[in-house]
Amino acid sequence: MKRFYPLSILLIALLLAACGPTPTPQIVKEVVTQVVEKTVEQTVVVPGPTTVVEVEKVVTATPEPTQPPAEGAKTILRVGTGDSGEGLNPHQQIIGNFEDANPDILVQLEAVAGRDYYTRLLTQIAAANAPDIMQIGDDAVPMFVGKGAFVPLDDFITGNYPLDTSIYLPGVLDPGRWEGKQWLLPKDFTPLGVYYNKKIFDQYNVAYPQDGWTWDDLLKTAQALTKDLDGDGKTDLWGIQLTANWTTGFEYWVAAAGGRLISEDGTKVVGFMDSPETISAVQFFADLYNKYKVAPPPADFSLWAGGNAEFENGKAAMRLFGRWPQAGYKKNPNIDLGVVGVPVGKVRANILFWGGFGISSTSKNPEAAWRFLKYYVGPEGSEVWKDWAIPPVASVAEKAGLTTDPIEGVWISELNHLAPRAYVFTPFWNEAVDPALRKALETVLIDPAADVTTVMQKAAQEAQTALDEKLSQ
Numbered sequence: 001m002k003r004f005y006p007l008s009i010l011l012i013a014l015l016l017a018a019c020g021p022t023p024t025p026q027i028v029k030e031v032v033t034q035v036v037e038k039t040v041e042q043t044v045v046v047p048g049p050t051t052v053v054e055v056e057k058v059v060t061a062t063p064e065p066t067q068p069p070a071e072g073a074k075t076i077l078r079v080g081t082g083d084s085g086e087g088l089n090p091h092q093q094i095i096g097n098f099e100d101a102n103p104d105i106l107v108q109l110e111a112v113a114g115r116d117y118y119t120r121l122l123t124q125i126a127a128a129n130a131p132d133i134m135q136i137g138d139d140a141v142p143m144f145v146g147k148g149a150f151v152p153l154d155d156f157i158t159g160n161y162p163l164d165t166s167i168y169l170p171g172v173l174d175p176g177r178w179e180g181k182q183w184l185l186p187k188d189f190t191p192l193g194v195y196y197n198k199k200i201f202d203q204y205n206v207a208y209p210q211d212g213w214t215w216d217d218l219l220k221t222a223q224a225l226t227k228d229l230d231g232d233g234k235t236d237l238w239g240i241q242l243t244a245n246w247t248t249g250f251e252y253w254v255a256a257a258g259g260r261l262i263s264e265d266g267t268k269v270v271g272f273m274d275s276p277e278t279i280s281a282v283q284f285f286a287d288l289y290n291k292y293k294v295a296p297p298p299a300d301f302s303l304w305a306g307g308n309a310e311f312e313n314g315k316a317a318m319r320l321f322g323r324w325p326q327a328g329y330k331k332n333p334n335i336d337l338g339v340v341g342v343p344v345g346k347v348r349a350n351i352l353f354w355g356g357f358g359i360s361s362t363s364k365n366p367e368a369a370w371r372f373l374k375y376y377v378g379p380e381g382s383e384v385w386k387d388w389a390i391p392p393v394a395s396v397a398e399k400a401g402l403t404t405d406p407i408e409g410v411w412i413s414e415l416n417h418l419a420p421r422a423y424v425f426t427p428f429w430n431e432a433v434d435p436a437l438r439k440a441l442e443t444v445l446i447d448p449a450a451d452v453t454t455v456m457q458k459a460a461q462e463a464q465t466a467l468d469e470k471l472s473q
Contacts, residue, residue, distance in 0.1 A: 075368045076106045079357075080124075080131035082117045090388045094381045098372055101380075105368050118144075125149050125362055132363040133373055135187060138175040138354040139248075142427035145178045150358040152181040156370040163374050169394045171418040175354040178424075184356035185377040186392040188385070190323035191350040191414040192252050194218075194343070198336040200225060200237070200317040209318075209340045211413075215256070215284060218343045222294035225317035239294035240318040242285070244306025245441045247434050248353070248421070249321075250285065255419035256345030257281035262433060266426035269433055269467055274453075274460035277346070282444060283452045290448035301442055311335075322353055323390070323411055339410045341417075349419040428470040436463035 081091060088111055095107045110131055112120060118140060124130040125147070136144055144150060157163045165173060168186065176184035194209060201208055206224050209217065222239025229236040243249040254261055259277025262269055272278065288295045296316065298306030310316035312325070314334030320342065329337050342350055357376060359369045375381055382391030386400045390411060394403075402408040423429040440459035444450050 073104075074106050075104060075365050076108060077133065077365060077369055077372055078108050078110055078131035079133045079135075079372070080110045080112065080121060081135045082112055083135070084111055087388075090384050093384045094376055097380065097384070098375045101375075102371065105372065107372055122147060122149065125360065128362045130360040130362045132360055132365060132369040133357050133376075134360055135355060135357050136184070138352070138356075139421065139423040139430060141175060141178050141183060142423065144358075145183050146427050148361055150183045151361050151363075151366060152183055153185065153359065153370070153373075154182055156359075156366075156374075157182065159370075160367070161371055161374055163378065167379065167393050167395065169390075169392055169397065169412060170415040171352055172354065172392045172415070174418075174420075175352065175424075176356045176358070184358035185373060187355045187357055187377065188389045189352055189354040189392070190390075191352050191411060191418065192249065192320060192322055192342050193339050193410055193414060194240075194341070195311060195319045195321065195326075195329060195335075196338045196340065197311070197314065197317055197334075198338050199314070199334075201338075202336075206317075208338055209343075211341055211410075212348075213340065213343045215343050215345050219288070219292060219294070222288070222318065223292060226294045235293065235296075236315070238296045238310050238316040240288070240320065241308050241311045241316040242288060242295045242306075242320055244298035244308070244445065245301050245438050246305040247437045247441065248351075249305065250281075250437070250441060251419075251421055252342055252349065252351050253281040253285050253345070254278050255349035255351060256342070256347060257284075258346040261422045261437065262425050262429070264425060266428075267467070267471060269436075269463040270460045272460070273433075273437065273463060274456045279453050279456050281345070282440070282456055285441075286444040286448075286450075286452060289445055298445060326407070337407065339407045341410055341414045348417050350414045350417045351421055352415070352418050426467070428467055432466040432470050433463040436460070436466070 079091070079095075081088070083091065088109065091109050095109060099105065099107060118136065121130060121134055121136075122144075130149070134149070157165060163185075165182075172186040172189050173182070175189075176182055176186065196209060198208065200206075204225060204227075206221060209221060213221075218240070224239070225237065226235060226239040227237040228234060251261065254277070257277045257280050259272070259275050259281060261273050261278065263272060289297065296308055296310050298308065300307040305321070308316075311319035312329065312332055312334065326337075326339075329335050357373055359366055359373060363369050377392060379393050379396055382393035382396035385391040386396055386402070390402060390408060391397050391400070397403055397408075397412060403412050422433070426433070436459040439462075440455050443455050444452055
C-alpha cells in the first residue's frame with residue numbers, strides 16, 4: 001500500500017504530502033516532463049503577488065498518443081497521483097483494463113515527483129489545467145473542497161452510471177465526505193495496529209497479545225519484554241516502540257481514553273485538549289517512556305514518529321503503527337510477524353489514515369472521469385488493488401481471504417472501531433491546532449518532571465488563540 005500521512009507531517013511520502021494552509025497561488029513557472037516526448041516550460045499567471053515559484057516535475061507515466069485522435073473519437077482523461085515507483089503498477093494495470101472495456105476513453109497517468117504535491121495541484125486548478133481525477137489524502141479534503149478543487153459526487157453516484165456505496169468496508173467512505181457531500185472515493189487506507197515479533201515473545205515465554213487486550217495488558221506485556229541483557233544498566237530490548245510526537249497517531253490514545261481534541265462545531269479547543277480524558281491519555285503515553293521506560297526515547301523529533309528503528313532491528317518486541325511497513329516486516333529476518341488491534345482504553349477506538357480520488361472542478365469531461373473513477377474504486381479496480389493492499393470493496397477482500405487472514409484480517413476488523421479524526425471538525429486543524437499539540441507531546445517526552453495538566457492547559461490556550469484568529473478572518 002502506498003503510504004499516506006497527516007498534513008502536519010510530510011506524511012510517509014506524497015500520498016499525504018504535508019499540507020498546512022496552502023498560500024494563495026502565485027505566478028508559477030511549471031515544468032512538465034513527458035516520459036516519451038519532451039520537456040515543456042510554461043508560465044501560468046494566476047492570482048496573487050508577482051512572484052516566480054519553481055514547480056517540480058510531473059511525469060506522465062502513461063504516454064500520450066503520438067497523433068491526436070480524430071475529433072470526437074476518444075476522450076482523454078488525466079489522472080494525477082502522488083504515488084511513485086512500484087506504487088504506479090496497480091494504476092497502470094487498472095488503466096489498461098479500463099481502456100480495454102471502454103475503448104472511447106484513453107487515460108493518462110500523471111505521477112508527480114518531488115515535494116509540494118498539493119501546491120502543484122492547486123496551481124494547476126487555478127490555471128484551469130488540473131488533472132481530471134486527483135488523488136489526495138484524508139486531512140487535505142477540507143482544504144481542497146474549500147478551495148473549490150473538486151466537484152461533489154452525489155449526483156454521479158445516483159446518475160447514469162450509478163455506484164452502490166454499500167459495497168465498501170466500514171468507514172472507508174467517510175474521509176471523502178465534507179459538509180454533507182461525498183467529494184472523493186477510497187483508494188487505500190489503514191487504521192493503527194500493534195505489530196509484535198513472535199521470536200521475542202517465544203524466547204521469553206510471553207503470551208502473544210490478543211484481540212480486546214487493554215492498556216494495562218499492554219503495559220504488563222511491555223514490561224515483561226524490556227530487558228537489560230548484559231547487566232550494564234542500559235536497556236537492550238524494549239517492550240514497545242511508540243510514535244513520539246506524531247500528533248495524528250496520538251489521536252488514537254485520546255479517543256481510547258474517551259476524549260476528543262476539539263468540539264464538534266470546530267470552534268473550541270479549551271475544554272477538550274485539556275480535558276481530564278485527554279490529560280489521562282497524555283500521562284499514560286508519557287509514562288510508557290519516562291516512568292515505566294518500556295519504550296525507546298525518540299531518536300529525532302524532526303523525523304516521522306520519532307525516527308526509531310528498534311522494532312525492525314529486532315530490538316523492540318512490539319510497535320504501534322499503521323500498515324505501511326508491513327510488507328518489509330514480513331521479509332525482515334529479524335522478525336516473525338504478528339499483528340493485533342490497538343489495546344482498549346476506557347473505550348475501544350481506532351483512527352483511519354486514508355487516500356482517495358475525486359473529480360477536478362476544472363475537468364472538461366466529468367462524466368467520462370466518473371466512469372473511470374467508478375471503475376477504479378469499484379469491484380474491478382479492487383480486483384487489482386487486492387494484490388497490493390487491502391481493497392476498499394468488502395466482497396473482493398472477503399473473496400481474496402483477507403478478512404480471515406491472521407494479519408490482514410486484523411486491519412479489516414479494526415475498521416469497526418473508528419473514531420473521527422480531529423481534522424473533520426475544522427479546516428484549520430493543521431495550521432492552528434496541531435502545532436500546539438505537537439509541542440506539548442515533545443515537552444512531556446523530553447522532561448519527565450513536566451506537569452502534564454499544566455502543559456496541556458497551556459497547549460489548549462495556544463491552540464484556541466490560533467483557532468480564534470482563523471475563525472475571525
